[in-house]
Amino acid sequence: MYKYIWLVPLLPLIGAAINGFLGRRFRFSEKLIGGIAVGSVALSFLISVAAIYSYGFGGHPHWPQPYITSQDGFSFDWIPGGAVSVNQGIHDATTGSPRFALLNIEWSYQLDPLSAIFMLIVTGVGLCIFVFATGYMHGEAGFYRFFAYMGLFMFAMLVLVMGSNFLMLFVGWEGVGLCSYLLIGYYFDRQEAANASRKAFITNRIGDFGFALAIFGVIATFGSAQYTDVFNQAKDYPIELLGQWGILSWIALGLFIGACGKSAQLPLHVWLPDAMAGPTPVSALIHAATMVTAGLYMVTRTNVIFQHSQTMLLVVALVGAATAIFAATIGITQNDIKKVLAYSTVSQLGFMFMACGVGAFVIGIFHVMTHAFFKALMFLGAGSVIHGMHHEQDMRRMGGLKKYMPYTYWTFMAGWLAICGIIPFSGFWSKDEILWQAVSTTQIPLGWLVWLVGTIAATCTAFYMTRLMAMTFWGKERFLEAHKDDGGHGHDGHGGHEHGAHTPHESPPSMWAPLAVLALLAIIGGLVGIGPAFKSITGSEHSGGRMNIVNWLNPVIWNPATREFNVPESGEHGVPAVAEAAHAAPVAESGHGEGVSVYGDVGFNLAHSVEGVVHSHLLTEWIFIIISLVVAGIGMLLGGLFYVWRRGLADIWAQRLGPLYAASYNKYWVDEFYGWAITRRTMDAARAVYSFDSKLVDGIVNGLAWLSRLFSRIVGGIDKYFVDGLVNTIAAFIMRLMSPLFRAAQTGFTQNYALVMVLGLMLAVAVFFAKDIVSAFR
Amino acid sequence: MLNFFNPALMLLLQEVESGGRFAQMKHAAANPDLSKFLVIGALLFIIGVAGVLTRRNIIVIFMSIELILNAANLNFIAFSRYLHETGSVNALAGQIFAVFVIVVAAAEAAIGLGIVIALYRNKETIWVDEIDLLKW
Numbered sequence: 003m004y005k006y007i008w009l010v011p012l013l014p015l016i017g018a019a020i021n022g023f024l025g026r027r028f029r030f031s032e033k034l035i036g037g038i039a040v041g042s043v044a045l046s047f048l049i050s051v052a053a054i055y056s057y058g059f060g061g062h063p064h065w066p067q068p069y070i071t072s073q074d075g076f077s078f079d080w081i082p083g084g085a086v087s088v089n090q091g092i093h094d095a096t097t098g099s100p101r102f103a104l105l106n107i108e109w110s111y112q113l114d115p116l117s118a119i120f121m122l123i124v125t126g127v128g129l130c131i132f133v134f135a136t137g138y139m140h141g142e143a144g145f146y147r148f149f150a151y152m153g154l155f156m157f158a159m160l161v162l163v164m165g166s167n168f169l170m171l172f173v174g175w176e177g178v179g180l181c182s183y184l185l186i187g188y189y190f191d192r193q194e195a196a197n198a199s200r201k202a203f204i205t206n207r208i209g210d211f212g213f214a215l216a217i218f219g220v221i222a223t224f225g226s227a228q229y230t231d232v233f234n235q236a237k238d239y240p241i242e243l244l245g246q247w248g249i250l251s252w253i254a255l256g257l258f259i260g261a262c263g264k265s266a267q268l269p270l271h272v273w274l275p276d277a278m279a280g281p282t283p284v285s286a287l288i289h290a291a292t293m294v295t296a297g298l299y300m301v302t303r304t305n306v307i308f309q310h311s312q313t314m315l316l317v318v319a320l321v322g323a324a325t326a327i328f329a330a331t332i333g334i335t336q337n338d339i340k341k342v343l344a345y346s347t348v349s350q351l352g353f354m355f356m357a358c359g360v361g362a363f364v365i366g367i368f369h370v371m372t373h374a375f376f377k378a379l380m381f382l383g384a385g386s387v388i389h390g391m392h393h394e395q396d397m398r399r400m401g402g403l404k405k406y407m408p409y410t411y412w413t414f415m416a417g418w419l420a421i422c423g424i425i426p427f428s429g430f431w432s433k434d435e436i437l438w439q440a441v442s443t444t445q446i447p448l449g450w451l452v453w454l455v456g457t458i459a460a461t462c463t464a465f466y467m468t469r470l471m472a473m474t475f476w477g478k479e480r481f482l483e484a485h486k487d488d489g490g491h492g493h494d495g496h497g498g499h500e501h502g503a504h505t506p507h508e509s510p511p512s513m514w515a516p517l518a519v520l521a522l523l524a525i526i527g528g529l530v531g532i533g534p535a536f537k538s539i540t541g542s543e544h545s546g547g548r549m550n551i552v553n554w555l556n557p558v559i560w561n562p563a564t565r566e567f568n569v570p571e572s573g574e575h576g577v578p579a580v581a582e583a584a585h586a587a588p589v590a591e592s593g594h595g596e597g598v599s600v601y602g603d604v605g606f607n608l609a610h611s612v613e614g615v616v617h618s619h620l621l622t623e624w625i626f627i628i629i630s631l632v633v634a635g636i637g638m639l640l641g642g643l644f645y646v647w648r649r650g651l652a653d654i655w656a657q658r659l660g661p662l663y664a665a666s667y668n669k670y671w672v673d674e675f676y677g678w679a680i681t682r683r684t685m686d687a688a689r690a691v692y693s694f695d696s697k698l699v700d701g702i703v704n705g706l707a708w709l710s711r712l713f714s715r716i717v718g719g720i721d722k723y724f725v726d727g728l729v730n731t732i733a734a735f736i737m738r739l740m741s742p743l744f745r746a747a748q749t750g751f752t753q754n755y756a757l758v759m760v761l762g763l764m765l766a767v768a769v770f771f772a773k774d775i776v777s778a779f780r
Numbered sequence: 781m782l783n784f785f786n787p788a789l790m791l792l793l794q795e796v797e798s799g800g801r802f803a804q805m806k807h808a809a810a811n812p813d814l815s816k817f818l819v820i821g822a823l824l825f826i827i828g829v830a831g832v833l834t835r836r837n838i839i840v841i842f843m844s845i846e847l848i849l850n851a852a853n854l855n856f857i858a859f860s861r862y863l864h865e866t867g868s869v870n871a872l873a874g875q876i877f878a879v880f881v882i883v884v885a886a887a888e889a890a891i892g893l894g895i896v897i898a899l900y901r902n903k904e905t906i907w908v909d910e911i912d913l914l915k916w
Contacts, residue, residue, distance in 0.1 A: 752908045
C-alpha cells in the first residue's frame with residue numbers, strides 16, 4: 003500500500019483544482035464544494051493510514067528500514083542537475099582537491115517514521131478541520147475559494163513532510179507560505195487582513211533566505227540534496243563543540259533561521275498573532291496544527307546536522323525557551339480569544355524547540371502531535387464560540403457560554419486540561435517529558451535554565467488558559483449588556499441566522515462533531531508516549547512497542563555516542579538498552595558525571611545534582627513530574643482565583659504591576675520596535691534611493707533624451723531640406739527630360755503593340771539562331 | 781499494236797518496276813519532304829502575321845490568327861510524320877498537340893467573337909484603329 007503514497011498529496015490538489023477552477027464558473031453548491039474538499043482529504047487520510055499500517059505493522063513491515071521511497075510507484079527526475087563541484091566536503095580536506103558529484107534531484111515521496119507521523123497529523127487533523135470549515139464558512143461568498151486554498155495548502159504541506167530531499171522540502175515550505183498568505187488575506191477587503199497577510203509573507207521571506215542558504219550549503223558540502231545521501235555523509239563529520247563554527251554549524255544556523263520564520267520563533271514571531279485575521283479554521287489548520295510545525299519537522303529531519311553542532315543546539319534551546327516565556331506572558335493579558343490562542347501557539351512552539359535543542363527531538367515531535375490535537379481543538383472551539391457569538395472575538399463580551407454551547411464547552415474543557423498539563427491528558431505527557439529532558443540533558447550546558455524558564459512558561463500557560471476558560475465559558479453573561487452598547491456589532495455576513503436578539507447558539511453538528519473527535523484525541527492522544535517514569539505501571543521504559551512514539555521515531559534520530567542512527571527496537575517489548583538510546587544521551591544512564599559525553603563537560607546539571615542527593619533515578623524523574631504538575635495546578639488555581647472567585651483581583655494586580663502589565667498588553671512593543679528600527683529605516687532608505695533616482699538618474703536620462711531630440715531635429719532638417727530637395731530636383735529633371743519619349747511609345751493602337759511583339763519575336767529568333775543564320779549566309 | 785508499242789511499253793514497265801524518274805516523282809508526291817511542309821507552314825505564318833499587323837477589321841485579324849494557329853498545326857503534323865518515319869516512339873505527340881490547338885482555337889474564337897460583339901455594342905465599330913483607349 004505504501005506504493006500509493008503519491009496519491010496522498012495529489013488528491014487534495016485535484017480537489018483544490020476542481021474547486022478553484024470550476025467552482026465559481028459552474029456555481030457549485032456549498033455541499034458539492036465541501037464534499038469535494040472533505041472527500042479528497044478523507045481519501046488522503048485513508049490512504050495514509052493504510053500505507054503507514056502496511057509500512058509499519060502489516061504482514062511484512064518495512065518499518066525498521068528507515069527509508070522507503072515511492073520509487074516503485076511514482077517518482078521522476080525532477081532536476082537533472084549534472085556535475086557539481088563539492089568544495090566544502092570532508093573529502094576536500096583529506097585530498098586537497100575539489101570533488102565532483104552528480105547532483106540529480108528526484109521528485110519522490112518518502113515514507114519513514116517521521117513523515118508517517120506528520121502525514122497522519124496533517125491529513126487526520128486536517129480532515130477534522132475541513133469538516134468543521136464546511137459549517138463555519140457556511141454562507142461565505144468565497145466558499146469555493148476558501149476550499150481551493152485549503153486543498154492547495156494540504157498538497158503543499160504533504161509535499162513538505164513527504165518529500166525525500168531538501169528541494170521538495172523547500173517547495174512545500176514555500177507552498178505552505180503562499181497558502182498561508184492567501185488564507186490570512188482571505189477577507190482581502192479588510193485592511194488588517196491584507197496587512198497581516200503581507201506581514202506574514204515578508205517575515206517568512208527572511209526565514210526562507212536563511213533556509214535557502216542552508217540548502218546551498220548542503221549541496222555544496224555533500225553534493226546531494228537527498229536526505230539519505232546527506233545524512234549518511236554528515237554522520238562521519240566531527241562534532242563541533244560549543245563555539246566551533248564548522249560548516250555543519252553554519253548549515254544548522256541557516257536551517258534554524260528558516261525554522262524561526264515558519265514556526266514563529268522569537269525574532270520572527272510577529273506574523274503569527276496577526277495571522278489570526280484569517281478565518282478561524284485557517285488559524286486552526288495552518289497557524290496551530292500543521293504549517294507552523296514545519297520548522298520542527300525540518301529540525302528533526304536534519305537532527306544529524308543539528309546534533310553535530312553543540313552551539314546550534316544551545317541556540318535552539320535558548321530561543322525556544324525565550325519564545326515560550328515571552329509569548330506566554332503576552333498571552334496573559336490579551337482580550338481577543340484568538341490572540342490568546344495565537345500567543346499560546348507561539349509559546350508551545352517554543353516548548354517544542356526547547357525539546358529539540360536539548361537533543362530530545364522525538365519528544366519535540368511528540369509535543370507537535372499532542373499540540374496539534376489540543377490546539378486545533380481549542381482553535382475550532384474558539385471558532386465555534388465566534389460563530390455562536392455572531393463574529394464576536396472579544397472575551398470581555400463573552401462569559402457564561404457554558405449554558406448555551408454545551409458541546410463546545412465540554413470539548414474545550416478537554417483541550418484546556420491537556421494544555422495545562424494535567425496528568426492523563428495528552429499535553430501532560432509531552433510537556434512533562436520536554437521539561438525532564440531539558441533538566442537532564444547532557445548535550446548542552448544551561449539545561450537547568452531552560453527547564454526553569456520552561457516551568458515558569460508552563461505556569462503562565464495554565465494561568466492564561468484558565469483565564470480564557472473563565473472569561474469565555476464561566477461567570478456572568480456579559481454579551482447582552484455589551485451588545486446594548488453597540489448593538490449589531492459583528493453582524494456582517496450573518497444575516498441568514500434567525501436567532502433572537504444576540505443570544506449565543508450552539509453550532510451545527512458539522513462543527514461540533516470534529517470538536518468531539520479532537521477532544522477524544524486530546525484526552526487519549528498522549529498515551530502513545532508515556533514516559534519511562536511510569537515503568538512500574540506500564541511494564542517497560544517505552545511501553546507499547548512500535549505504537550510508542552519514542553520507539554517509532556527512533557530510527558530517524560542520530561545517536562552521537564554510537565555515531566549511527568538509532569537501532570530500531572526489534573521485539574514487541576522494548577529492549578531497555580536500545581530504548582534508552584532514544585534519549586540521545588546514553589551517558590546519562592551510565593551515571594551522573596562519570597562518563598565523558600561526546601559533547602564534553604556541560605557544567606551544572608540540575609537533574610544529576612538532585613539524583614546525587616536522592617540516589618534514585620526514578621525518584622528524580624518523579625520529583626520533576628510532581629513539580630510540573632504542581633506548577634500547572636498553581637497556574638490554574640491562580641487563574642481561578644483571579645477570574646472566578648475574586649474577580650477584582652485581576653484589575654488590582656494589573657494596576658500594581660502597571661509597567662509589566664503594559665509591556666505584556668502591548669506585546670513588549672516588538673511591533674513598534676520593528677516598525678521604528680526596520681520599517682521606518684527601510685522607508686527612509688527607499689526615499690533616499692528614490693530621490694537619487696528621480697534627481698540624478700532621471701536627470702541624466704532626461705538630459706540625454708533632450709540631447710538626442712536636438713540632434714534628431716538637426717538631422718531631420720538636413721534630411722528634409724537638403725537631401726529631399728536634391729532628390730526631388732533630380733527626379734523632376736529626369737521626368738521632364740524623359741517623359742515625351744516614353745509617352746510616345748504608348749500609342750493605343752493594338753497593331754502597334756502587335757508589331758512590337760513580332761519584331762521582338764524576330765529579334766529573339768535572330769539572336770537564338772544567330773550561329774545558324776551566319777553559317778547559312780557564309 | 782502490242783508489238784508496235786512494245787518498246788515504249790516495256791520501257792514504261794521497266795521504269796515502273798525499277799524505280800525510275802517517274803516512279804521517284806510519284807513516290808515523292810506520295811511522301812513529300814519535311815522541308816516543304818515547313819516552308820508552307822512558314823508562308824502561312826507570315827501571311828497570318830501580316831494580316832494581323834495590317835488589317836483594320838477585327839474579324840479579318842481573327843481569321844489571320846487562325847492562319848497562324850494552323851501554320852503551327854501544319855508544323856506539328858509534319859514533324860509527327862517525320863518522327864514516325866524515323867521510328868521515334870513519340871510520333872503521335874504532334875497530332876495530339878494539333879488537336880489541342882484546334883480545341884484552343886475554337887475556344888479562343890468563341891471568346892474573341894464574344895468580345896467583338898461586346899465591343900461593337902459599346903463602340904459601334906470593329907475597326908481596330910478606332911479603338912485606342914489603351915494609350916496614355
